[in-house]
Amino acid sequence: MNKTVQNLRVLSNIQLNRDHHLLELQAPVKLEQIAPGQFVNVRVEKSQSTFLRRPFSIYGVDYEKNTMSLFIKDVGPGSHVLTSTPEGEEVDVVFPLGNGFSFPENNKRILLVGGGFGIAPLLFFAQELTKLNLKADIHALVGARTADDLMELDSFAQYGQVYTTTEDGTHGLKGRVTDHSVLSDNLQKFDGVYTCGPEPMMKAVAAKAAAADVFCEVSLENTMACGFGVCLCCVTETTSGHQCVCTDGPVFNIRDLKW
Amino acid sequence: MNKTVQNLRVLSNIQLNRDHHLLELQAPVKLEQIAPGQFVNVRVEKSQSTFLRRPFSIYGVDYEKNTMSLFIKDVGPGSHVLTSTPEGEEVDVVFPLGNGFSFPENNKRILLVGGGFGIAPLLFFAQELTKLNLKADIHALVGARTADDLMELDSFAQYGQVYTTTEDGTHGLKGRVTDHSVLSDNLQKFDGVYTCGPEPMMKAVAAKAAAADVFCEVSLENTMACGFGVCLCCVTETTSGHQCVCTDGPVFNIRDLKW
Amino acid sequence: MVDLRVKIGDLDLKNPVMTASGTFGYGVEFEDFFDLDRLGGFVVKGTTLNPRQGNPYPRMAETPSGMLNTVGLQNAGVKYFCEHIYPKLVKYQTNVLVNVSGSTAEDYAECAEQINELEYIPGIELNISCPNVKEGGMTFGTSCPSAEAVVRAVRKVYKKHLMVKLSPNVTAIDEIARAVESVGADSVSLINTLLAMAIDAETRKPVLSTITGGLSGPAVKPVALRMVWQVAQAVKIPIVGMGGIMNAADAIEFMLAGASAIQVGTAGFVDPLAPVKIVEGIEDYLVRHKIESVTDLVGSLQL
Amino acid sequence: MVDLRVKIGDLDLKNPVMTASGTFGYGVEFEDFFDLDRLGGFVVKGTTLNPRQGNPYPRMAETPSGMLNTVGLQNAGVKYFCEHIYPKLVKYQTNVLVNVSGSTAEDYAECAEQINELEYIPGIELNISCPNVKEGGMTFGTSCPSAEAVVRAVRKVYKKHLMVKLSPNVTAIDEIARAVESVGADSVSLINTLLAMAIDAETRKPVLSTITGGLSGPAVKPVALRMVWQVAQAVKIPIVGMGGIMNAADAIEFMLAGASAIQVGTAGFVDPLAPVKIVEGIEDYLVRHKIESVTDLVGSLQL
Numbered sequence A, B: 001m002n003k004t005v006q007n008l009r010v011l012s013n014i015q016l017n018r019d020h021h022l023l024e025l026q027a028p029v030k031l032e033q034i035a036p037g038q039f040v041n042v043r044v045e046k047s048q049s050t051f052l053r054r055p056f057s058i059y060g061v062d063y064e065k066n067t068m069s070l071f072i073k074d075v076g077p078g079s080h081v082l083t084s085t086p087e088g089e090e091v092d093v094v095f096p097l098g099n100g101f102s103f104p105e106n107n108k109r110i111l112l113v114g115g116g117f118g119i120a121p122l123l124f125f126a127q128e129l130t131k132l133n134l135k136a137d138i139h140a141l142v143g144a145r146t147a148d149d150l151m152e153l154d155s156f157a158q159y160g161q162v163y164t165t166t167e168d169g170t171h172g173l174k175g176r177v178t179d180h181s182v183l184s185d186n187l188q189k190f191d192g193v194y195t196c197g198p199e200p201m202m203k204a205v206a207a208k209a210a211a212a213d214v215f216c217e218v219s220l221e222n223t224m225a226c227g228f229g230v231c232l233c234c235v236t237e238t239t240s241g242h243q244c245v246c247t248d249g250p251v252f253n254i255r256d257l258k259w
Numbered sequence C, D: 001m002v003d004l005r006v007k008i009g010d011l012d013l014k015n016p017v018m019t020a021s022g023t024f025g026y027g028v029e030f031e032d033f034f035d036l037d038r039l040g041g042f043v044v045k046g047t048t049l050n051p052r053q054g055n056p057y058p059r060m061a062e063t064p065s066g067m068l069n070t071v072g073l074q075n076a077g078v079k080y081f082c083e084h085i086y087p088k089l090v091k092y093q094t095n096v097l098v099n100v101s102g103s104t105a106e107d108y109a110e111c112a113e114q115i116n117e118l119e120y121i122p123g124i125e126l127n128i129s130c131p132n133v134k135e136g137g138m139t140f141g142t143s144c145p146s147a148e149a150v151v152r153a154v155r156k157v158y159k160k161h162l163m164v165k166l167s168p169n170v171t172a173i174d175e176i177a178r179a180v181e182s183v184g185a186d187s188v189s190l191i192n193t194l195l196a197m198a199i200d201a202e203t204r205k206p207v208l209s210t211i212t213g214g215l216s217g218p219a220v221k222p223v224a225l226r227m228v229w230q231v232a233q234a235v236k237i238p239i240v241g242m243g244g245i246m247n248a249a250d251a252i253e254f255m256l257a258g259a260s261a262i263q264v265g266t267a268g269f270v271d272p273l274a275p276v277k278i279v280e281g282i283e284d285y286l287v288r289h290k291i292e293s294v295t296d297l298v299g300s301l302q303l
């Protein structure tokens, strides 16, 4: 759909764990098709230290309820105000922004690798893949520091097989996602790897995919001022020069990045 | 009491009319004696256009409940956030600031003249006069644009006789406070006039008191940065040069002002 | 009906609201949000003779009521602009100006000369004030002789409206304004960004790749207003004011201080609809204050 | 235990946190809020040779993340200070500096000479940067020769610590810093306020009685940080940094950029406890980052 500025109403705000919330936002105008990997940019007026908007991946869209969801970690003033927004209040959102993940052809085996709030666009991707009936064989590898930080595993499980790692060993393999065998044993068995999370994690995953010569897309999170391609602040180095994460991305094929 | 910075809890927030609220704030530490005419300076963090604190007169103190009340008109971002503060939330307040009205001797007849939120310190004054058992014969003249803007008349009536004016004639005399006979007929029958409200009103009242040679105190509302005498921004011209409304005032004897 | 039209020298604007270079891309990025023809004009991205890849990431830091940027004039060069971008801009029924930067007076002139050929570009904004690249012109904009030199060189080859954008990073902006006026500038626009810096206390590193960058947004508005006022006392050519304009009241303040038109920059990041809301807000203000023409506001501050 | 002590030349401070002139009265006004001896020092109100009644009301305008003031150096003059204020200040176990202004180099010198006699005042801060009065020194602070002249005149008669407060309203603050260093300043403090303006769009009038005033608060922090960084590359004498410091992180940023100590100004209006909270916050930071002495932060920005 075209980019718009809208006041969305908080339909529900569910606290998932210590610092993660799931916000479901209802649009006043009919939502058109939104691609997994796209994001929103939210204005936060009830704080003196949030002059700019704050970008968040779209976590899911329910076209029937005309809602979209955000998966937000409370890390600072902007995310804090948002995770504290009561039901019924409105938030000022610019959306949809950015490109989105490339859909695979039919009957492909794909691996999603997520860390932290990086699971948000991946889950939306899995949901859409399934809805589009592409018969993808979806595998998801999710890592966190501790079991309590592993969220929405059930949602992933709806769409395919789930692997987990925790740094303290409280769930799944003890270690980091990159220690998991699914990434080291025969990565070639996947037709594509899609990853979103902390940059060091994505870089490690990208390196493994590159080594195994597997298609791999990463979703970047550069700091942004505008979010729609006019300020040129969010650039990343690509083989064709500086590109904007907000418009040319946030999803990039690792082939094009200078990683 | 000494000036302090405290987080006060909103015990109740009552909407009085379209744009006026009464906030009762509970202090975590025992309140010491506060003088009528003193004010507080409130921090408003949930707005991007309120860098400085906002000053409000103290409308009353309940030493038993350990609360103080503010009478707030919603005129802009700061007062708006405050009038929207739900019960239970805390507000960061510097208080008590400024001097206060001079108490008359026993058995004096005094006239309070208030407009708008200017009634706040006057009502507190009436309350304390009565509590101190000074046997003052209190008369209160309150003016507003229309009947709905006349608030807390019952409270004034507890302490003495009340006269009202409204510009549209919906309550009391049609006109402005300065049109009321209590100010023109024989103002000398009062031992003191105390006024707080819009500056043009106070100036008119002061002129009448000066003409009648009656003791008169006014409570000024200059714009303030600090509220406790360090910035020298809130000055008013007095016979002894620039004085600070926040520390030398807000209450001044009209004798000392260059009005 | 109130009259929103203004003139900046020979430029006719349907209203005094333009958008600022470097904050509006090539305009097209805003098309989803509003009809660009509702603006008095817009200034496209800083353009240089040769392509520039700009500064490394990170290029942005959020600051209290503002932001720093160090984009560093990333652009594909004037030739690419003329061949590939310009054709997309001819359709607009509003003033499209090109912001021009360079490292030498000759660079500026050569770039301007090429833009002079573009029929539907009625003027350029000469950026002698970019703080983010060594050759970005800030040094031109911080002394009278160098400002004069570059304006003189461009004036020779550029025949249409020549707006000169001034740097706020100077002791006496009024003197620089007078200097560029004296060598043929048709108007001045101000302010560009204030040279500034952000540090991350936790990592103990500068936030921006280039250590310093340019401050914009409401934080700078009081400084920008003062400079517009100061320049208005010094020159006769029209002034285009900018710096932290977020809403119609801000825009009106700049006009009262002496600006004939204004530009909206950073505000568009926070609210992409800000430029059109400002057009509407100015109209409302005129109606409410019973002012017939927006030009009556210009320089009408009551002292 | 971390070591918070710093030296500014020959001044020993128990910690790097001072408060800024004109925002701290004579100190006594803050006594209800905290024990002033917890500070590294404080600078009292701008003092002039003769009494000054200051500028007319209104003197203040709130701006985005900041404020304008035009107090205009209201003070009772140096003689009154020495006789009536000074005796109240001798009890403090911290550095009490006097901020000195004047209209001529002789004024400055005469005022400084009288303060030189006060045993418990270890230094003065020479304000060559007040933007709010014609004779407030800003003109001294905006050119090297005039800055040198006034510092030279004061240096002749003032024997203790001579801190010179620089104006940010200049093209090259590093050059002014070098100039005052060359004629004997013991340290420089920066920044004073940025010359700015506020207009009320509804009344169409300037908000301040003097039309323009000085901008302070978080809005100016990025500019102040840049200037401290720039001056740190230019001079060897210690730098005292200020401009929008609200919390310990801000203070640390200034030290990383090269300040040996900092001053807290406008923040004290918003939170009277800010100065002591900043002392505590710096201590916490050092503990958390395992840094033994706060002096290790000075100029340690990692590039």
Ligand SMILES: Cc1cc2nc3c(=O)[nH]c(=O)nc-3n(C[C@H](O)[C@H](O)[C@H](O)COP(=O)(O)OP(=O)(O)OC[C@H]3O[C@@H](n4cnc5c(N)ncnc54)[C@H](O)[C@@H]3O)c2cc1C
Pocket: A039, A050, A054, A055, A056, A057, A058, A071, A072, A073, A074, A075, A076, A077, A078, A079, A080, A117, A118, A120, A121, A220, A221, A222, A223, A224, A250
């Ligand atoms: C395309 C994109 C998608 C994102 N999706 C999500 C999401 O689905 N859920 C989620 O919780 N967060 C997401 N983020 C990150 C989110 O934008 C930041 O957490 C948020 O802006 C922090 O704002 P704050 O005011 O709470 O904290 P701040 O005080 O602004 O920052 C707190 C910390 O977060 C870092 N940070 C600030 N802005 C960004 C940014 N733009 N990108 C990365 N780190 C930043 C800061 O460096 C700091 O360490 C996404 C970011 C981008 C660019």
Ligand SMILES: Cc1cc2nc3c(=O)[nH]c(=O)nc-3n(C[C@H](O)[C@H](O)[C@H](O)COP(=O)(O)OP(=O)(O)OC[C@H]3O[C@@H](n4cnc5c(N)ncnc54)[C@H](O)[C@@H]3O)c2cc1C
Pocket: B039, B050, B054, B055, B056, B057, B058, B071, B072, B073, B074, B075, B076, B077, B078, B079, B080, B117, B118, B120, B121, B220, B221, B222, B223, B224, B250
């Ligand atoms: C000593 C003192 C006591 C006061 N007591 C009360 C009170 O009991 N109840 C009450 O509702 N208000 C009181 N006020 C006024 C109150 O401080 C302002 O209404 C408030 O600061 C407005 O803040 P805002 O952010 O809502 O609006 P802003 O946007 O800041 O201002 C809105 C309007 O109010 C005016 N204004 C702003 N600040 C002040 C100020 N300090 N004084 C006067 N006008 C101002 C502005 O010029 C503007 O017209 C008092 C002011 C002072 C100085």
Ligand SMILES: Cc1cc2nc3c(=O)[nH]c(=O)nc-3n(C[C@H](O)[C@H](O)[C@H](O)COP(=O)(O)O)c2cc1C
Pocket: A231, A232, A233, C020, C021, C022, C023, C045, C046, C047, C069, C071, C073, C099, C127, C130, C165, C191, C192, C193, C215, C216, C217, C218, C220, C242, C243, C244, C245, C263, C264, C265, C266, C267
């Ligand atoms: C991201 C960004 C990029 C900019 N690029 C340019 C530019 O290329 N040329 C130019 O003259 N000004 C540039 N500017 C300055 C703006 O045009 C404007 O002068 C400044 O931002 C102040 O206005 P504002 O506060 O409304 O943004 C840029 C500003 C920003 C924020």
Ligand SMILES: Cc1cc2nc3c(=O)[nH]c(=O)nc-3n(C[C@H](O)[C@H](O)[C@H](O)COP(=O)(O)O)c2cc1C
Pocket: B231, B232, B233, D020, D021, D022, D023, D045, D046, D047, D069, D071, D073, D099, D127, D130, D165, D191, D192, D193, D215, D216, D217, D218, D220, D242, D243, D244, D245, D263, D264, D265, D266, D267
């Ligand atoms: C109300 C006010 C009065 C000031 N008076 C003086 C002064 O007399 N002398 C001086 O050198 N600086 C004066 N200043 C400037 C401050 O000392 C300081 O340099 C400036 O405010 C920047 O710091 P801040 O942003 O922390 O306030 C004054 C500032 C304010 C806000």
Ligand code: FES
Pocket: A223, A224, A225, A226, A227, A228, A229, A230, A231, A232, A233, A234, A235, A244, A245, A246, A247
């Ligand atoms: S954030 Fe502005 S271009 Fe990407």
Ligand code: FES
Pocket: B223, B224, B225, B226, B227, B228, B229, B230, B231, B232, B233, B234, B235, B244, B245, B246, B247
């Ligand atoms: S408000 Fe600062 S001295 Fe009165």
